[in-house]
Every structure is written in structure tokens, then in C-alpha cells.
Amino acid sequence: MQAHEIDYQIFGEEMQYVEIELDPQEIVVAEAGSFMMMDNGIKMETIFGDGSTQQQSGIFGQLLSAGKRVLTGESLFMTAYLNQNNNKSKVCFASPYPGKILPIDLRQFGGKFVCQKDAFLCAAKGVSVGIEFSKKLGRGLFGGEGFIMQKLEGDGMAFVHSGGTLAKRELASGEILKVDTGCIVGFTQDVDYDIEFIGGIKNTIFGGEGMFYATLRGPGTAYIQSLPFSRLADRIIASAPKSGGNSRDEGSLLGGIGRLLDGDNKF
Secondary structure (H helix, E strand, O other): OOOOOOEEEEEOOOOOEEEEEEOOOOEEEEOOOOEEEEOOOEEEEEEEOOOOHHHHHOHHHHHHHHHHHHHOOOOOEEEEEEEOOOOOEEEEEEOOOOEEEEEEEHHHHOOEEEEOOOOEEEEEOOOEEEEEEOOOHHHHHHOOOOOEEEEEEOOOEEEEEEEOOEEEEEEOOOOEEEEOHHHEEEEEOOOEEEEEEOOOHHHHHHOOOOOEEEEEEOOEEEEEEOOOHHHHHHHHHHHOOOOOOOOOOOOOOOOHHHHHHOOOOOO
16 A cells, blocks of 8 residues: 555545544645544644655655646645644545535546546555546537646555545446536546537527537546536526626516515615
């Protein structure tokens, strides 16, 4: 085992958090901003890159690891939590928005799992958080995730986050699953990921689902989310008051009276 062997428990339904139990001198690494709480005696330290064992080869390895994280839109730094106590201690990490936390045992997936760029939450020290380049032009331009996705490599536990409800699909060899490009959480390394044009003038212009969807071809395992954060953000922005404090329903006949009736009045 290169990665630390950690125990965990996931709590909650719509707003989950994961509790990691660390043995003495065990370490878990996490994205900045995911920390929730921890027992006394756990040391928190900011590290350059992802803290994987491959990174310990010197300054070049650290720069390469950190550079990969920048390409996926993440920070140069991560946070490591070391249990300095003589007994087991716990540290918790929370979901950034409503959804599910997915535990991934990389040993069960052949040591590699590919996920969307902002899905990673935390992992045992030794798990490498790198980049997966798309080898297909169409997928890179129109696939929703661009040319770059995240890949988690190693033999330890990692945790990723999805929005809404999480669906797991086991794909047989040659089986194809068509998915909204933003709804992909991740998939195993054997799954072939591509994009496909929806087709039809009415579908393209008036369908409201975009011009492309993703195709996942088995064999392998794929995880799909019901509520991508981008979709949630778009709905919030569309419902937010516009400049001058007017909300989008103020042009109705009832106007402000309507908001009093439906309980949406703001003081």
C-alpha cells in the first residue's frame, strides 16, 4: 500500500459530510474550503500540489503536480491533516452544495478513476490527483468538461462530490449510455467517453438541452448526477433580482402584492 488506509463514514442526505477516522500518523488531503471539523491533536498543513508519493521526487515533481491542478481549475495548494495523537482521531469534510458524496476505492477500479474537474473532495495521502486530457477534438470543444478532466490514481480511498441524486450504471461491453454533458460525475478507465450531435433543427434551436450529449460506451462503471452545479447556478441567477432591485415577476399584474401572497416578500 502506497496510500494511507483510512476508515470513513458518510452522514446526511441532501447536504452530506464525510467523517475520516485516522490512525496515529495517518494523513488525509483535501481541497481548500472543504474542511468542517476535527478532533484536537490533528495538525493541519498547507501543501504544494496533491501530496502524493509521486510528488516527493523533488521540486520538479512538486511543480508538475501543482501545474496539473492549475490546468483543472484548482488551487496550487491542498491541505493535509495529520493525526498526531496516540489514538484514533476524526476529521470531517463537507459537501459544497446539495448532493451526494461518492466514496471510491481505487483498488476496485484498477487504480484509476476519471471525474469532472470540480468533483474531488478529499483522499488518503498517496492518492495522485492529476489531469486526463481528451484525445478527441469534438469531446474537448463540446463535451461540457473541455479537453481536461481530473483523474485519481493510486491504491487508496478518494471521495468525490455530485449534485442532486447520484445514479450508478454498470455498462456491459459495447453498451452505450447517452447523458447530458454536465451530468457526468465520473467513470472507470475502461469507459470510452465521446460526444454526439443531437440532430434536428427543432431539437437544436428549441429543445433547450444544448446541441450535444455525451456518450459513454462500456465496459465499465459510470456515475451520473441529477443536478450539476452549473444548472443550479443558472437557475439561481435567472431568479435573482435584476439591477434596481426588480425581480423577474414584478412585471405581473400583482407585482409586489403577488410576492406578499406567495411568501416571497423580502424586507
